[in-house]
Amino acid sequence: MHECCPSCGLKFEREQGYFLGAMYISYALALMVIILLAAALWFTLRWPLQKTVTWAVVLFLPLAPSLTLLARVLWIYLDRAVDPESPPSM
Numbered sequence: 001m002h003e004c005c006p007s008c009g010l011k012f013e014r015e016q017g018y019f020l021g022a023m024y025i026s027y028a029l030a031l032m033v034i035i036l037l038a039a040a041l042w043f044t045l046r047w048p049l050q051k052t053v054t055w056a057v058v059l060f061l062p063l064a065p066s067l068t069l070l071a072r073v074l075w076i077y078l079d080r081a082v083d084p085e086s087p088p089s090m
């Protein structure tokens with residue numbers, strides 16, 4: 001991930017530990033994806049619950065890096081909406 005936006009120069013990590021809030025979004029997204037994968041597996045294959053959930057988690061793993069980036073983008077949007085950056089004072 002870039003430190004600043006190559007297009008507009010927005011600094012992504014406003015402060016130390018800025019993306020801690022993104023972890024909550026990431027967790028919620030991961031849970032939803034795993035539930036959707038488990039539901040799809042269960043409806044198509046009718047495996048036992050433990051096997052279904054295990055495979056849903058295994059199938060989710062390659063998506064984790066993309067989901068982390070998506071969560072960070074959503075966090076930046078949420079943070080900017082709640083706390084827009086004031087122009088720098090001289």
Ligand SMILES: [Zn+2]
Nearest residue numbers: 005007008009
């Ligand atoms: Zn930008």
